Amino acid sequence: MTVGPVDGCRRATATGGRTLMLTPGAHGAMQITGITQHHLTHQLDGAFEPTWIPGYPQGVHELELFEVETDAGITGITASPSFAGGLDYADALSVFLAGEDPHDVEGILRKLDAVDLVGPRPWHVELALWDIIGKDAGKPVYELLGAAAEPIPVYASTGEAQPADERLPYVETRIEEGFEAVKLRVESPGDIETVRGVREAFPELTLMVDANKGWSVRVAREEERWSFADALGFARGLEEVGDVAWLEEPLPRHDYRGYARLRKKTDVPIAGGEFNDGPHQFREFVQQESLDVLQPDAALATGIKRGTEVAAMADLHGLEFVPHTWTNGVGFAANLHVMAAADSAWCEYPFEPPWTPAVRDFLLTDTIEHDGGYIEPPSGPGLGIEIDRSVLDEG
Incomplete structure (x- = not known):
């Protein structure tokens, strides 16, 4: 331009x-x-x-x-x-x-x-x-937000639904790299067996489970939709598995009442909101007592300022704030600054080879990496990242 x-x-x-x-x-x-x-x-x-x-x-x-x-x-x-x-x-x-x-x-x-x-x-x-x-x-954005760059524990976020025998080598490798938690993807209620298999192999590992029923890009086919009974049955199965940090988006993202009903009937924390639109929809989640974990992505749902407002809302009501981060290197960096300001308990670290941190950050001069299972926001001015201009020439 x-x-x-x-x-x-x-x-x-x-x-x-x-x-x-x-x-x-x-x-x-x-x-x-x-x-x-x-x-x-x-x-x-x-x-x-x-x-x-x-x-x-x-x-x-x-x-x-x-x-x-x-x-x-x-x-x-x-x-x-x-x-x-x-x-x-x-x-x-x-x-x-x-x-x-x-x-x-x-x-x-x-x-x-x-x-x-x-x-x-x-x-x-x-x-x-x-x-x-x-x-x-x-100054880096996190300083503008009044925060310090404290290390945030990362969890390895998978992208595919795989049976336990295929997923176990992945989990073992992530643990060796320093991860203390892994999020598994599921599509069908029967995928509870995948979660059971991983739990049996790694009894001390913190697990998150994402059903991805909040939204879907219907390019090739329709997603498998869950009824309320499906979601509740799956949550009860997770109760038996144990040490599950949360069940993520087992229902459509605007089903505030359904989430509230589910939350009242299970001991497993319920998470969601990554692709909801603006802070008013998160107020609805809070007012209807729908979620335990609010997950707005700054790049998709709120921006940085309104993301911190949702974080304050979560803190006021005793809820967790753990943003979704699976977009690209710029969005990942922005969410890290918000997480630093919100003192988030976890950072989602997308990792499903061939989708790797280097792929996520291909447009940046430097890949944003975790260090032994922890990560900090970039410390340079602004978002703290630089664009690899050679990528623009190729584009």
């Missing part, structure tokens, strides 16, 4: 060579001048079948990278998941953001509320604002 004066306006040329006229705002010491979007793809070394895309072998990591530029020469970065061919909406975002002061996070969030009415979801855009603010202040 090139930016320069054109008849009292600013010109933003987005990816693909299209030109949009941007009128500067009249307030703020710093102004957003334009947005550059890059559709990036990264080939995996093989494929895996994520439970959230039923029947689809994923062999490519695709995302939309956005660079939010300012008249101070500071650029903020953010990214969102994408599909084949990409979702091009930099021009639409520029209409709302051009001339705005990136420090006015709440004001821009109100504008993004309008974008959210017609889609696509815009909450990842707010991550770039914090990147700019942090770079301007010379």
